[in-house]
Amino acid sequence: MNPGDELPPLEIPVTRTLIVAGALASRDYQDVHHDAELARQKGSPDVFMNILTTNGLVGRYITDHFGPGAVLHKVTIRLGAPNYPGDTMVLTGTVEEINGRTATVRVVGVNGIGRHVTGTVTVTLPAEDAI
Amino acid sequence: MNDELAVRLKAFEGRPAAVAGRGKDPVNAPMIRHWCEAMGDNDPAYTGPDAIAPPTMLQVWTMGGLSGHTGRSGAYDELLGLLDEAGCASVVATDCEQEYLLPLRPGDEVTFDAVIESVSERKTTKLGTGYFVTTRMDVRVGRDLVGTHRFRILKYAPAARNQKNQRNQRNQRNQPNQPNQQTPRRPRPVVNRDNAGFWEGVRQHRLLIQRCTGCGTPRHPWLPGCNGCGSLDWDTVEASGDGTVYSYVVMHHPPFPAFDPPYAVALVELAEGVRMISNIIGVPYDKVRIGMPVRLEFQDCDAELVLPVFRPREAAV
Numbered sequence: 001m002n003p004g005d006e007l008p009p010l011e012i013p014v015t016r017t018l019i020v021a022g023a024l025a026s027r028d029y030q031d032v033h034h035d036a037e038l039a040r041q042k043g044s045p046d047v048f049m050n051i052l053t054t055n056g057l058v059g060r061y062i063t064d065h066f067g068p069g070a071v072l073h074k075v076t077i078r079l080g081a082p083n084y085p086g087d088t089m090v091l092t093g094t095v096e097e098i099n100g101r102t103a104t105v106r107v108v109g110v111n112g113i114g115r116h117v118t119g120t121v122t123v124t125l126p127a128e129d130a131i
Numbered sequence: 132m133n134d135e136l137a138v139r140l141k142a143f144e145g146r147p148a149a150v151a152g153r154g155k156d157p158v159n160a161p162m163i164r165h166w167c168e169a170m171g172d173n174d175p176a177y178t179g180p181d182a183i184a185p186p187t188m189l190q191v192w193t194m195g196g197l198s199g200h201t202g203r204s205g206a207y208d209e210l211l212g213l214l215d216e217a218g219c220a221s222v223v224a225t226d227c228e229q230e231y232l233l234p235l236r237p238g239d240e241v242t243f244d245a246v247i248e249s250v251s252e253r254k255t256t257k258l259g260t261g262y263f264v265t266t267r268m269d270v271r272v273g274r275d276l277v278g279t280h281r282f283r284i285l286k287y288a289p290a291a292r293n294q295k296n297q298r299n300q301r302n303q304r305n306q307p308n309q310p311n312q313q314t315p316r317r318p319r320p321v322v323n324r325d326n327a328g329f330w331e332g333v334r335q336h337r338l339l340i341q342r343c344t345g346c347g348t349p350r351h352p353w354l355p356g357c358n359g360c361g362s363l364d365w366d367t368v369e370a371s372g373d374g375t376v377y378s379y380v381v382m383h384h385p386p387f388p389a390f391d392p393p394y395a396v397a398l399v400e401l402a403e404g405v406r407m408i409s410n411i412i413g414v415p416y417d418k419v420r421i422g423m424p425v426r427l428e429f430q431d432c433d434a435e436l437v438l439p440v441f442r443p444r445e446a447a448v
Contacts, residue, residue, distance in 0.1 A: 017384040019359040021169035025162070028193035030222070042221045043258060044290030053222035058185035063283070068175050072186040129336055 001125075007093035007105065010061050014049060014111065016085040019124050022053030048054050049083035061091045064119045066103075069126030073102070076121075079112030089116050101125045136217055136346040140250040140262060143210045147246055148266045152202025153280030154241035158184050163237070166191065172312055185236040189278045190229070191268060192241040211265065211286065219261040226265075226283035233277040235415060241277070243270045248281070261287025272306040317432045326353040328367065336429040338370040338439050340403050351405035372427035373402040374441060381416050395419040399441050413442040 012018070023033035031038040033050045040046070058077055063070045083089055089111045099105040102124050109117040156162060163184050167177050177185055184192075211333050212230060214220075220269065227253075235241070245268035268280040322330050329352070332339035342349045346364030379397040386392050395416040400406045411419045412430070425441035433437055 018169065020303040025169040026188075026191045027196040028431055029197050032223075051227050052187075053229055054188075055229070056166065056170040056172070056185065056187045059185060060170050060174070063172070063174050063176075074228075074230045075187055076226075078226050079224065 001095060001098065001103065003095050003097055005095040007061075007065050007095075010064070010091045012057055012089045012091065012109075014083045014085060014087040014089055016047065017086060019047055019049050019053070019083070022056065023050045025054070026050060028052055032092035033095065040043075044082070049116075051077070051079055054079060054083070055108070057074060058091065058109070058117060058119055060089045061107065062105060065093070066125055067122060071124045073124060074076050074120065074122040075119065077107075077117050077119035079117055081111055083111055083115050083116050084113075087111045087113070090119075093121075096120070102129075135214070135318050140210065142245050143308065144207055144249055145246065146202040146206035147244065148203045148207040149193075149200070149243055149268065150204050152193060152243040152245070153196075153360075154199070154243075154321060155196060155198075156192070156199070158192060158235045158239040158241065160237050162191070163188070164267040170441050173174045177252075181302050183236055185227070185418075188235075190227070190233065190280055190282070192235070193268065193270065195244045202243065204448055207245075207266075210247065210250070214262060214264075214286040221259065221261075221287050221289050222257060223285050223287070225263065225285050226281070228281040230279045231243070231277070232276055232279075235272065235274070239277075241270055241272060243268050244278075245269070247284040253386075254286065255385075256285065257290070258285065259287040261285050261292040261399045264386065268398055305441060317389045317436055319436065324335040329353045329424040330392060332367070332369075333429065333437050334437055336373065336437070338401075338427055340370055340401070340405055342368050345421070349403050349405050351401075351407050368403060370427060371382075371402050374399040374425050374427065376400075376411065376419060376421055376423040376441075378421060379411065379419050381419075386416070397425075399425055407439075409438075411443070412440050 013033055020034045028050045032044055032046055055075060055077055059072055059075055063072065089109045091109045093105045093107045093108060095103055096106050102122060105121045107119045107121055108115060111122050160182065163177055166185060166188055172185060176183055198408055221238055245266045248265045249268045251263035253260060256435050263283055263285050265281065265283045269276055270278045270280060277382045320330060331349050340349050340351055341353050342365060343357035343360060343362050343363045344366055345357060346360040348359040377398045377400040379395050381395050383393045393416045395411045396413045397409060397419060398406050399409055411425065424444040428440055428442050430438050
């Protein structure tokens with residue numbers, strides 16, 4: 001693995017179920033994440049994914065790729081275009097830096113309306129992937 | 132929302148957002164399993180007798196849930212209350228930065244303290260107008276710092292939906308040549324000693340290009356010296372007004388007052404050889420093309436501002 005390497009993309013179907021399940025699993029009861037009517041009153045066309053779910057999906061994308069034993073150290077994300085039901089988010093990653101067994105990966109999640117998330121993950125690789 | 136509010140909001144920086152908060156549940160296998168189900172995360176590290184919690188669950192252990200937050204400070208509630216009163220009752224999270232120092236395991240009891248790190252100036256976003264509030268939280272188990280969590284929310288007053296249609300209707304109501312006091316003005320150019328001649332020319336509807344009298348190289352934008360030979364001596368030539376679109380972008384977002392996206396912003400190559408950034412007018416934004424011949428015009432934006440713009444040659448009058 002070298003800086004500049006790209007991770008295979010991960011497609012996440014953004015279902016209403018995922019949005020609600022993610023909000024509840026993260027104990028986030030903000031109405032915009034489960035009540036479409038109240039979301040509309042607040043200027044949003046529909047419910048949308050909460051930031052904790054995005055954070056969890058970005059973490060999963062990295063640990064899925066590097067495999068069992070990969071350990072997350074830092075996850076930094078910024079949200080842009082919301083994840084609404086019916087959309088698909090495609091996560092892609094680019095290795096930015098490798099320092100011993102620690103890699104820094106730039107992650108971008110794009111949906112049908114733009115960039116949902118941009119972020120950086122620092123992860124320690126499993127021993128067998130060491131360089 | 133006014134300056135007085137901004138000052139009051141700023142005063143919250145550095146004050147606590149949560150003091151000695153305590154997780155409502157200890158770290159536990161069922162909540163970990165529910166999270167992994169929702170995320171579709173099958174990492175074996177999160178199951179079995181040696182299970183750790185997914186590190187990205189850090190904030191979950193601090194959430195108030197339906198019964199509300201514990202440990203939230205008076206200062207933080209006061210800050211959010213002020214914003215609610217100012218009409219910024221909606222909230223959306225925009226940034227999350229987490230560092231994981233020690234793994235969390237079932238049975239761990241989490242405590243947390245947080246500080247209001249910053250409150251932004253008033254900002255206008257696609258969602259509406261409001262303020263970004265950034266907090267930084269330290270999460271502990273016993274005396275051990277297990278993770279840090281920086282979180283940014285936007286507290287905002289929702290923009291009316293179909294804002295653009297409303298704006299168009301408003302514009303149609305305004306009679307031409309009868310500027311509405313309410314219409315936001317274009318930003319003013321920064322005029323300084325180096326570029327004052329350029330803006331004076333524009334005011335007179337003349338586009339002046341600087342030319343080095345040492346080596347004859349034209350240059351734009353205006354600069355004190357020549358990039359070619361270093362000479363500080365120059366004169367000007369007036370642009371013929373002919374140019375071509377060298378490159379362009381289409382501006383969709385974010386919308387700024389006085390601008391009505393989408394619109395094309397082009398790098399126009401003038402016949403004299405220099406390039407300048409300007410708007411392409413008189414053609415839909417999606418019909419602008421590289422290589423398109425364009426002709427200079429001057430747009431009187433308001434009583435004080437004239438701007439050079441370009442119109443496609445075929446459409447020129």
